[in-house]
Amino acid sequence: MDKSDIGQEERLLRPIQETGRGFWIFAGTLLAIGAWGVFAWFNQLRRGLDVSGLNVPVYWGLYITNFVFFIGISHAGTLISAILRLAHAEWRRSITRAAEVITVLVLFFGMSCVILDLGRPDRVMNVLRHGNFTSPLLWDVCSVSLYLTASTIYLYLPLIPDIAILRDLIPGRRWLYGPLSLGWTGTPRQVHLLDKAISVMAIIVIPIAVSVHTVVSWVFAMTVQPMWHSTIFGPYFVVGAIFSGIGAILIAMAIIRKAYHLEDYLKPIHFNNLGLLLLVFSLLWFYFTFAEFLTTYYGGEPMHMTIFLSKTEGKFSPLFWTMFVTCFAIPFPLLANRRTRGTVWGCVVASVSVEVGMWLERFLIVVPSLSNPRLPLTAATYIPSWVEWSLFAAFIAIFMLLYAVFTKFFPIVSIWEIREGRESSVREVSERVESYLPGGAESAS
C-alpha cells in the first residue's frame, strides 16, 4: 500500500509523523503531575490509609467517588460507538475511535481507585482466591474485567486496517505495527470477516456496558443504608455514566480538533449531534434525580430525611446545588439552543460543567449517607486529604497523557472508515432511504 492509498486522509497521519514542541510541554506537565501522584501514593503505602481524611463512619470517600466517576466516564466510548455503529449513523465515522480509547484507558484508572482504597493492597489477589459471590464488589470485579476485555477487542478490531496502513508507511516502526496488523492486506475475505467481527462485538458490548454501571450502583444499593438502598440506582447510575461519558468525548474531540487541526473531520455538525445526545441525557438525569428525591421526601422516613436534608439544606447543600446547576441549569440552555449547541465552545462549556456536576453527584451519593449513620447519633465530617486530591489529579493527568501518547502511535480518527464513508456510504444511504419509500426496492440493512 503506498501513500496515494491514503488519499485525502493524509492529515490524519500527521500527528504520528511529526511531534511539535507543544506536545512535549503538554506531556511534560502531565508527567510532572503524575510524578507528584506517585509521591503521594508512596506516602500512602508507607503510612497506610492514615494519610487519608477518612474516619468512622465515613469509611469511603474520594477513592470510591473516583471509582464510580471513572467507570462512569468509560461508558462514553464503547457504548456510544457501538450504538452509533449499529444504528448506521454515518456521522460516527470520525468520532468512534476517539471515544473507544477513552473507555479502555479510563477503566484502568477506575479499577486502580479501588486498589488505592484498600487497607491491604498486597492482599488484592484474595478476591480471586477466596472470592465471595454474594458480594457486589465481586460482581464488579467480574463485570469490569469483562467490559475491559470486550472494549479492548472492540477498540482493536477497527484499528487493524489503519495499523496496516502505518506498517507500510513507516518502516521504522515495523516492530510495532507488523505484529499488530495481523497480516492485513485488505482482501475481500478479510474485509468481510472484520465487518462481521465488529458488528458482533458492537452487539456484545452494549449489555456488558449496561451491566457494568448497574453493578457499580449495586455496591451501594444492596446495603440497607438510607438513600443507598434504592431500586432506581441501577438505571440512575447508567444514565449518569453515559451522561458524563458523552461530555468526556466532546472535550476530547475539542482538544484533538484544536491540537491536530482536524477541523475538517470534527465539524460543528459532530458537536451538534453529540450535543443533542448530551441534552437528552441532561433531561434524563434531571428526571431520575427528581424521581429519586421526590420519592424520598414524600415517604419522609426520618433516617432518609436526615440525609435528604443534609444534601438539600444542610452541610452538603453548596455541593448539592452546584451539582444541580452544573448538571442541568448550565448545560440545558446551552444545548437546547441551536446556536450554542452547534458550536465547539458551547458543547465544551456544557461538557466541562457536566463533568464537574457528575463528579459531585458521585461524591454526594457516597459521603452523605455514610456521614449520618443510623447508629450512633453522630454526624461526622470528612475532608479529603492532600494525598487523596493528589492521586485524583494524578489519575486525570496520567489518563490524558496516555491518551495523547495513543494519538502519537495510532490515528485518532479512523482512516479506513472515513475512506469507506467517502467511497460507499453516500450510495448506501441513498439506497437505504429509497428502500423506505413506497415502491422502493427492498434493502438488507
Add this chain to the structure above:
Amino acid sequence: MARWGMVIDLDRCTACQACVVACQVENNVAPSNAGQAEAGRAISWLRLVPIQGERRGTRPDLQLIPLPCMHCSHPPCIKVCPVQATKIDHEGLVSQVYSRCIGCRYCTTACPYTVRHFNWKKPEWPAPMEETLSPDVSVRPRGVVEKCSFCHHRLQRAKDKAQAEGRPLKEGDYLPACAESCPAEAIVFGDLDDPRSAVVRLSQSPRAFKLLEELGTEPKVTYLSKGEWGGQV
C-alpha cells in the same frame, strides 16, 4: 448447639464504662490518643453511644448505651465481604479473619450499627502495657477490619475446661469480658437456645427491645428498658 446472645439492662447500667475498659484490655485493643479520637478513628469494640430515648422527669432524652457487635443472625456485613473474611459460625458468632481481610471497608459501610473498626495505623501501646497483652487474642495489623467477637477465645477456653472436667458446658462458664466486669450486673450473657437460661428469660421481658429491629438483621443483643425506645433510635 448453643446460640450465644447478650442482654443489656439499661435500667441497671450506670454508664460507668467498666465494660469498655475490660473489653479493651481483654482484646488487645490499643488505646487511642487524642489525635486519633479527634479524627474519629478511635477503635473500641464496645462503646457507649448516645441514643434517643424518652424524656421522663429528670431523665434526659439522650442516653448513653453500651454498643457491642450485635452478632446478627442475618448479618449485612457477611454478604458484602468480597473475600469471605467475615463469617458466622454454627454457634451464631460473627467473626473476622484478620489474615484474609483486604481492608476494603465494605463491611464497615454495610453495618447499620457502625460497630466495625478499621486499623488506620499499626496499633501501639505505651511501654509497660506492651508486656500485658493477652496471648489469647491476636494483635491486628494495619489495614484490616476488626470488631467485637463476644470474646470467642473465652468460649474455647471454657469448652476445654469443661471437657477436662468431664462435664458439659454450663451457664456462666463462658462469659465475655464486658459481662464479667459489669459492677451493676447489667450485662447478661448465655445460650439463647437454652430455655432455662437467663438471657432467654430476660429477652422475653416486656422491657426488651432490639436495635434497628425493622432492618431484619435479627440482633443477638437485646436491651431492656422501662422507657419507650422502639422506633426512636
